[in-house]
Amino acid sequence: MQTDNTPFFQIDESVQVDDKTRIDTMTLNMGPQHPSTHGVLRLILTLNGETVVKAVPDIGYLHTGIEKTAESKTYYQTLVLTDRMDYLAPLSNNFGYTLAVEKLLGIQVPPKALFARIALVELQRIASHLVWLGSGALDLGAQSVFLYAFRERELILDIFEACSGVRMMTSYIMPGGLQADLPPNFEQKVREFIKIFPQRLREYHDLLTYNRLWIDRTKNICALSAEDAVALGLTGPALRASGVVYDVRKMFPYGGYEKFQFDIPVGENGDVYDRYLVRMLEMEQSLNIVQQAIDGMPEGAWVVDNPKIAPPPKWKISTNIESLIHHFKLYTEGYCPPAGEVYQRIEAPKGELGFYIVSDGSPNPYRMHVRGASFANLQSLPKMLEGQMLADIVAAIASIDIVLGEVDR
Amino acid sequence: MSEPQNTDTLSSSAHTLQSTAMQPTADYIQSVLGGDLLEVVEYRNEVTFVVQPNRILEICLALRDNPALQYSLLEDVTAVDWPDRTPRFDIIYHAASLSKRLFLRLKTRIDIDGADDAPHISSVTSVWPSANWFEREVFDLFGVVFDGHPELKRILMPNDWDGHPLRKDYPLTGIVLPAPHWGGQITYGEPLPQGEGQLTLRNEGGIANTPESEGE
Structure with a gap:
């Protein structure tokens, strides 16, 4: 049994440089209740003056045991837990989990569900990046960006609300398709957003991209080389900012992404500014994908016609005894995928999100493991911070875009 | 059906896969490990x-450094507990090759070592530094000891936690949560002072959950 006795504040080391000078380092605790740690992240910093010598992240404050809970839930009930991990991108989590379960079940979803899902998760990516943009700029003192970014995010949340009835914890994408048909005004709302957003994106560029203060605070700050980034398991926009072309949507296409045309923005230096630019350009590409999904959206069913997996429609339940039994069985027992194991990786807004599910043929997942993108990305923070200034720590934390709900799960 | 590719040149124990992209990886692992490659499942x-646990470090290093494969990104390390099976734990590694667009799953089976009542396996942090936190997570939640890990301590649970929550014999409910600042944790199996499973704050005299004793 170990005990972490690190005190909050101490002078813990003293290095004798020569006869007359010595260097003292200081241990400083940052967090867990710190506004720029984006949740409850604690950093134990060793400082030499204002320079970071070592940073040790301390996590686990939001650990809720989702993996353990999933073992006692049915596959359908577990879907609801996935919303709570990366709570800024719940639809992406739903999508990853759903694809894993569908892979396990070996089913194909109707084309309408396929297109709708991609439109929704790309809108979700924009929404997640907008939160990152707003809060990241706020951390560095640019307060107005936060208000603009949240104004546009509101439009996306309205679309989600029209679909599922809730703004954040939607659980809208489910194994077999979608929970309900898309609302009648879905296309109109999304097209309105597509029309508005490019102009708004230019506004953000005007505010930040060529802003001298922003460039001073972000350029050549906390850079990470491509080799280090891959070795430390960094994924997502932060990895691409270091110049590594790895996007799961292109590399290992899933859920119908092979039908869409889009580009992967890649940075050069891997510093905070490049991570910022990669995400800004990614929003344009996501908008492009949403446009294609809306244009190509087929008519038809939104969920598989398989009463063993998706509940039959309400009118059937009230007129047909067989459907009633299916409904009852689904919500009491659930479905039993064949025994086996699958790993489904998706490109979530934060990086590679993986769901590893082991089935033993029972209605509950025998084991569900989540490879949280934020968990893996946070691991590269100490390397990023080495030799950087104390004031740049908030820039680094913002630039890898972590959500502590996903880090601790 | 499997491709009728150069099966003649492969040795009789080689595995022919349906996915042709993974065939070089299978052949390479076979050539490095020989009989220590226990199973190939598609x-x-x-x-x-599925490989022998004592060869895991060797095969990970070989897969990363082989120029034709280059499994440079370790995506995930996790474990599965099978309490009724004799090698009780599965340790699972997911790795991807960014330049060759490949991904694989390595699996090894280890059992609890009699010496310190914990399963042991070599750490792969020297191959992929990103294994650091993944292995700490497995240690924390399953109690698997990764030998050679630079800093093996709990990561998600509190440092003074008893037991490893993701093991199948760890109950989902029924334990008293620790009172971190003013008392200790009651380990599972120990009788509770009063009542059962009451998640109440404790004072020095015992459980203060009755209306009479609550008046401060």
Whole structure:
């Protein structure tokens, strides 16, 4: 049994440089209740003056045991837990989990569900990046960006609300398709957003991209080389900012992404500014994908016609005894995928999100493991911070875009 | 059906896969490990290689450094507990090759070592530094000890936690949560002072959960 006795504040080391000078380092605790740690992240910093010598992240404050809970839930009930991990991108989590379960079940979803899902998760990516943009700029003192970014995010949340009835914890994408048909005004709302957003994106560029203060605070700050980034398991926009072309949507296409045309923005230096630019350009590409999904959206069913997996429609339940039994069985027992194991990786807004599910043929997942993108990305923070200034720590934390709900799960 | 590719040149113990992209990986692992490659399973277009636990470090290093494969990104390390099986734990590694667009799953089976009542396996942090936190997570939640890990301590649970929550014999409910600042944790199996499973704050005299004793 170990005990972490690190005190909050101490002078813990003293290095004798020569006869007359010595260097003292200081241990400083940052967090867990710190506004720029984006949740409850604690950093134990060793400082030499204002320079970071070592940073040790301390996590686990939001650990809720989702993996353990999933073992006692049915596959359908577990879907609801996935919303709570990366709570800024719940639809992406739903999508990853759903694809894993569908892979396990070996089913194909109707084309309408396929297109709708991609439109929704790309809108979700924009929404997640907008939160990152707003809060990241706020951390560095640019307060107005936060208000603009949240104004546009509101439009996306309205679309989600029209679909599922809730703004954040939607659980809208489910194994077999979608929970309900898309609302009648879905296309109109999304097209309105597509029309508005490019102009708004230019506004953000005007505010930040060529802003001298922003460039001073972000350029050549906390850079990470491509080799280090891959070795430390960094994924997502932060990895691409270091110049590594790895996007799961292109590399290992899933859920119908092979039908869409889009580009992967890649940075050069891997510093905070490049991570910022990669995400800004990614929003344009996501908008492009949403446009294609809306244009190509087929008519038809939104969920598989398989009463063993998706509940039959309400009118059937009230007129047909067989459907009633299916409904009852689904919500009491659930479905039993064949025994086996699958790993489904998706490109979530934060990086590679993986769901590893082991089935033993029972209605509950025998084991569900989540490879949280934020968990893996946070691991590269100490390397990023080495030799950087104390004031740049908030820039680094913002630039890898972590959500502590996903880090601790 | 499997491709009728150069099966003649392969040795009789070699594995022929349906996914041709993974065939070089399978052949390479076979050539490095020989009989220590226990099983090759293909399921839903994913290939799992089950290897002997004592060769895991060697095969990970070989897969990363082989220029024709280059499994440079370790995606995940996790474990599965099978309490009724004799090697009780599965340790699972997911790795991807960014330049060759490949991914694989390595699996090894280890059992609890009699010496310190914990399963042991070599750490792969020297191959992929990103294994650091993944292995700490497995240590925390399953109690698997990764030998050679630079900093093996709990990561998600509190440092003074008893037991490893993701083991199958760890109950989902029924334990008293620790009172971190003013008392200790009651370990599972120990009788509770009063009542059962009451998640109340404790004072020095015992459980203060009755209306009479609550008046401060």
